[in-house]
Amino acid sequence: MKIERVELQHLQMPLRFRFETSFGSTTMKDFILVSVYGDGEVGYAESVAMPDPFYSEETTDTVWSILEKFLIPRLFAHPIESPEEVERLFAPIRRNNMAKSALEGAVWDLSCKQKGISLAKALGGDKKVIDVGVSIGIEPTVDEVLAKVERSLGDGYKKIKVKIKPGFDVQVIRAIREKFGDDVPLMADANSAYTLDHLHIMKELDQYGLIMIEQPLAHDDIVDHAKLQAEISTPICLDESIHTAEDARKAIELGSCRIINIKIGRVGGLTEARRIHDLCQANHIPVWCGGMLESGVGRAHNIAITALPNFTIPGDTSAGSRYWEEDIVEPGVELIAPGELAVPDGPGIGYALNQKAVGKYVLRTAHFRP
């Protein structure tokens, strides 16, 4: 593969809403856009690390640093035939999965554009349309959550995920069930806010027919999750605890979850994301694609991986206009029917960059050549 240069851009985009989870709240999306150039084409991807190390240990600045000091030099130093080889190239560097994923994803996009095939197809996905859901943050009041649920159901979203934390959990779920009924495909995401001491709350939540409870316990745990799963009938879904296919294998063996949320950035790239997908498929564990408030670039990558067959549960990749006044891709990532996104069939991610918008949001840029 011909790789001539790499560009890093640190972007800051204002969100249309304040997004709160059990670990913090944000009104600004801060990320690194990676562009890899070769043979007249450009591949794009974005890093999903946040400015603060609250969801994971990585931050926007650690991603920049690891890319600059280690990953980009390794990519330049070792010729590769295909994007599948990038993972092995980066393997000596421990963790830093979001940094790895940002560069690996841009190489995947570049490779697809050089070959003239879509990223979804290159990964082995053949869906033309994917079902998607929304992720609703913690709000100052239950009524504000209800208003967002109502709007999301109106847009036809196929899964409603609400964030919970101790003190803002059972009453939210109960209110949603009372107002919208038992048929709403509903789930809760705790972002590791609970321990086994909260078993009584988990047993209460267990009464509401949730599709799943996402990451109730510690971010680095799979043992207590197995104990909890044995106590409740609602499937547990792991997010923060799964960084590799090996993590997924162990969690499945232990019975720590019945569903896995795959985030390309959290697992270090598209190659590992697909490996986890395949492992889960072989073990009858359904998967779905999580979101990290991505710009259109990250959203396009999420759509491509969701085209794989074992992504049977609607993910968090909702329309770009929910998040942005002006996105950095053209056309915008928008619903083609209620709760449905199209899988582009153009080369690579299938969306073009809106350079004028990028120019509006960029804080710093750096260029790298072999």
Ligand SMILES: O=C(O)CCC(=O)c1ccccc1C(=O)O
């Ligand atoms: O709308 C989205 O992109 C999903 C948002 C979301 O749930 C999330 C956003 C940032 C960090 C962690 C999570 C999560 O899934 O836990």
Ligand SMILES: [Mg+2]
């Ligand atoms: Mg989550």
